[in-house]
Amino acid sequence: MSVKQLCNNYQENLNLMQRALRVSASFDIVSRKIQIGSKSACLFFIDGFAKDEILEKIMEFVMKLKPEDLPPQLIAFEQQFIPYVEVTLEKEIEAIVTQVLSGTIMLLLEGYDQAIAIDARTYPNRSISEPEDERVLRGSRDGFVETLVFNTALLRRRIRDPHLTMKIMQIGQKSHTDVVMCYLSDKADPAMVSMIEKKLKAVEIPSLTLSQESLAECLIKKHWWNPFPRFRYTERPDAASANIMEGKVILIVDNTPAVMILPTSFFDFIQDTNDYYFPPLVGSYLRIVRMVVFLLTLFLTPLWYLAVKNPTLFPDWISFVQIEEMNSVPIILQLLIVEFIIDAIKLASLNTPSALNGSFSVVGALILGDFAVKAHWFVPEVLLYMAFVSIANFTQPSYELGYTFKLFRLLFLILIAFLDVWGLLLGIILMLIIIAKTDTITETSYLYPLYPFNKQKFCQLFLRQPIDKSNS
Structure with a gap:
């Protein structure tokens, strides 16, 4: 099946975008037509996701351009006249529609076969506060929220290492939910990371309606009679960072404040942040x-x-x-x-x-x-x-x-x-x-370190060890 793409005909591109986004059917999908130099242009965005101040400044700047200012290449126009940090060019209609529905501002300009994606979105969010069910007597009082980029920033704040890898992918044919794999490339087992990534990409589901729970049920075999949990969840950035430092993989699902820790064995549930x-x-x-x-x-x-x-x-x-x-x-x-x-x-x-x-x-x-x-x-x-x-x-x-x-x-x-x-x-x-x-998502033993037996790790289940300075 051929992939629909933009062409050099502005009116055809405009009609294609309006049909794909169904602008006339939804009041919150906005198409704002403007004039840039001698060329027609249209901004597509979701009302409520776009930052009004940034959008106003961009429009004020580009609408002052003269016809002779416009370069023949769109990439040159984007580099010279879009005064914002996160800007890319898109050509495929499906990718453009997904980005607009995710909150990105899309600028369609006459005479070019690409659109300019301006990531100036903002999401409704609550304050970063301590999770109700994971309180500690001492320690940090922040917690994950429903906005994905805030959660990744909380981890980056604690692990300032270039090996900290954040791989993003979209899951769900209709929801296109953002899911991030977070791990340390020099700590995590490459085979484990590859297996988890392969399983995530193989997930076929219309929508992650229940966020992490929908994803969890897609990643494991459906044994309804087995009640033992295969995933450990946390809403604490310090607990998630500690697991990343141990070589584990964290899955961050957009729209949920809890992250998934992989792989998880039975004895992992014994540990608690207070310890x-x-x-x-x-x-x-x-x-x-x-x-x-x-x-x-x-x-x-x-x-x-x-x-x-x-x-x-x-x-x-x-x-x-x-x-x-x-x-x-x-x-x-x-x-x-x-x-x-x-x-x-x-x-x-x-x-x-x-x-x-x-x-x-x-x-x-x-x-x-x-x-x-x-x-x-x-x-x-x-x-x-x-x-x-x-x-x-x-x-x-x-x-x-x-x-x-x-x-x-x-x-x-x-x-x-x-x-x-x-x-x-x-x-x-x-x-x-x-x-x-019971086995884990990576098909390793659910009873590790009891089976296969690891004396050092098994003793650490019962006795909290001093911090290893060479590994902290």
Whole structure:
């Protein structure tokens, strides 16, 4: 199929551009006709993306030109008379349309078979503030935003190295979403970079409607039954920079404030930014506490339910976990109901106006607390252990891994209800098999550095190492 291009006929080019952009159908697509010397010209841009001050100065300058000032070559005109930094020449209609819809100002001039692309766009954006779900006690308070060029600038500010590479590509036949691969060319594995780039270019999708999530689902094999996350996300520029320095690849998707870290193994989720803003001993302690607490979110309620169901399997010194006063509702049913209610409250809180958050919290506490016990829906022990699990789940910053553990916790409870201790063992074996069959986007081991075993890296999972001066 032939590619449509501009020609030397101005009127034909103008009609072609107006049809391609559908100027008459959308009020915000502007075509501003002007006169430059003795030649007709037209500016195409999106109202709201163009910087009015810059556009006004460019128009004021070029409209003062005389016919004898105009050079025979468009490149000479662009170099002499367009007083702006980011300027290129375009000939293909498809590329011109994509750039205009992305916010670029396009100048079409009579007598030339190319258009001048002036990248003087601006996007609506919010302030750069600390991410709500990745707060630190010490450290920087900035975070990524929805504007791609701001995010790349935050990384450039931290890594002032010419080896820091930013490769941009557009994904989506209709959305043409900008996606940037960011890595250090002297640190990242070239084979890994090539594989990721090849997979990105092979993505065929009309639109990245849900930004990074749409891209993630295109990059991995569709195993719906495997809940383990293959990507780690962060909204912190310092965390992203640290991963780049380790040789990883960062994917920045336009219109989203979180970047994707590739490749990601299971143990990468153990690390947290707070660990590195404290001395090694304190950071190691925080990491171990987080690991222990997060494991409790997986095994606490299943082990408690097993102890209640089979008290003879456990020693006498933990007899305090037994329920003093049972009610008519089976314990397994109580646990499952509270699991679902907690998630329902989380979803409801997302849609609760800020002014009503306090009232919502009071009502939720009453329903799941004193009233539920007095109505003999739940025993106090169920609410106690589920409250701990719900709060402890927030020690892990990855929502995806948190819900992975939740699904396996539900599986353990159901299997224990039917098979007792064998059900718990079956659930653990099933979880280990799924982890073992999980691979990363680069088809490396999901369990690295446990498999293949790397002693130094494995020890660093539990003990926060001092900064390596030769590698920092």
